[in-house]
Amino acid sequence: MNNFSQKIISWYEVSGRKNLPWQVEDPYKIWISEIMLQQTQVKTVIPYFENFTSKFPNIESLAKTSLDDVLSLWSGLGYYSRAKNIHKTAIILEKDFNCSLPDTLEDLMTLPGIGFSTAGAILSLGFKKPGVILDGNVKRVLLRMSGNKSPMNQYKTEKSLKEFAKILLPSTKHKQYSQGLMDLGAIICKPKNPECNMCPVVIDCSANEKEIQNEIPVKINKIEKKEKIIEWVLIKTKTKVLLKRNKESGIWQNLWLLPEKKILSLKKITNLDPIEEDFPSFVHQLSHKKLLISLKIYTIKNKDRLPINRSLFNWVNISDSVNMGVPKPVKEILNKI
DNA sequence: AACTCGTGGGC
DNA sequence: TGCCCAAGAGT
Numbered sequence A: 001m002n003n004f005s006q007k008i009i010s011w012y013e014v015s016g017r018k019n020l021p022w023q024v025e026d027p028y029k030i031w032i033s034e035i036m037l038q039q040t041q042v043k044t045v046i047p048y049f050e051n052f053t054s055k056f057p058n059i060e061s062l063a064k065t066s067l068d069d070v071l072s073l074w075s076g077l078g079y080y081s082r083a084k085n086i087h088k089t090a091i092i093l094e095k096d097f098n099c100s101l102p103d104t105l106e107d108l109m110t111l112p113g114i115g116f117s118t119a120g121a122i123l124s125l126g127f128k129k130p131g132v133i134l135d136g137n138v139k140r141v142l143l144r145m146s147g148n149k150s151p152m153n154q155y156k157t158e159k160s161l162k163e164f165a166k167i168l169l170p171s172t173k174h175k176q177y178s179q180g181l182m183d184l185g186a187i188i189c190k191p192k193n194p195e196c197n198m199c200p201v202v203i204d205c206s207a208n209e210k211e212i213q214n215e216i217p218v219k220i221n222k223i224e225k226k227e228k229i230i231e232w233v234l235i236k237t238k239t240k241v242l243l244k245r246n247k248e249s250g251i252w253q254n255l256w257l258l259p260e261k262k263i264l265s266l267k268k269i270t271n272l273d274p275i276e277e278d279f280p281s282f283v284h285q286l287s288h289k290k291l292l293i294s295l296k297i298y299t300i301k302n303k304d305r306l307p308i309n310r311s312l313f314n315w316v317n318i319s320d321s322v323n324m325g326v327p328k329p330v331k332e333i334l335n336k337i
Numbered sequence B: 001a002a003c004t005c006g007t008g009g010g011c
Numbered sequence C: 001t002g003c004c005c006a007a008g009a010g011t
Helices: A003-015 A027-036 A042-055 A059-064 A067-074 A081-096 A105-109 A116-127 A136-145 A155-168 A174-188 A206-210 A266-271 A328-336
Strands: A226-236 A240-245 A275-285 A289-299 A313-317
Touching (some): A003 A174, A027 A042, A027 A081, A027 A116, A042 A067, A059 A081, A067 A081, A105 A116, A136 A155, A136 A174, A136 A206, A289 A328
Parallel strands (some): A226 A289
Antiparallel strands (some): A226 A240, A240 A313
8 A cells, every 4th residue: 555545544543534424334325425515515414414314215215206305305405406316316226226326436427416526435435445536625635745736627637636546546445545535635734724734644745845735726717707687476375376397407407486577477467466565686696696686576366367387387385385496595585475 | 628507614 | 795615517
């Protein structure tokens, strides 16, 4: 075993994380956690993970449920294609893999939502086999180790990092090594102000030697946020509210949203003698967009007089609506009416 | 291969 | 406060 990985493993035994909810002998739970943890912090994931695995404790239960049930548990977590992919994969696992996760990189990467890094995590953490994790933590550690100032979020750099990470793999203790390398990034080799004096591999670190830790990693392509105006209508009776299934492109695919103002003919609604209420406009920030959301509320007496497309729209009990697969701003609105 | 996908933590 | 960025993948 190489010297570097040995130091990572020894450091992990003493200082690594060992009591996270998904650190169990169950590839299923490790898979679910890895999907949830994509671009999402540990602290945020924990309650979602507990809730999800308690409702769907295994592949079979997940495969047999509906996408809407999965989306409802995912509501608020973001990156909703993960929920769709996790459901698709469960169905594939039931059909083609005897209700269990495969233990090869090749098979894992055929599954929706599982890329190179997540496959590496499942291999090493779930099956204790050699697998490369290349999350943000590991990329940062490796770039600093090699004093590499090439942009982290660039295809070319990721490709060379992948090769570098493969070379460093130990011959044993793959679980401890993978977890240790991530933990080192999260606890010691932090994005800002890394604690190099605590680092077990500081002697191997080119960035530390050159004192350029805080200049690495380099990132490029700071895209400017585009503003988008969204105009929704909330049409309700005393007990029910009208929701609309979102399209399968752009943000919030397959989720339930409020109908867009332009889609409904306000003239027809006016004829239904609505009671109109004001709702304050608000801003909803995404990582790459700024949504300016305005809302009009209409209370109608007889919902059956409103002509709607039954395949896209759904009248939902207001008390149930907040537990459906809705994005954050819709949930906030529904909680206030 | 650059862009798109959400939301919240932390500073 | 506004900003960076988090156990990335799909296209």
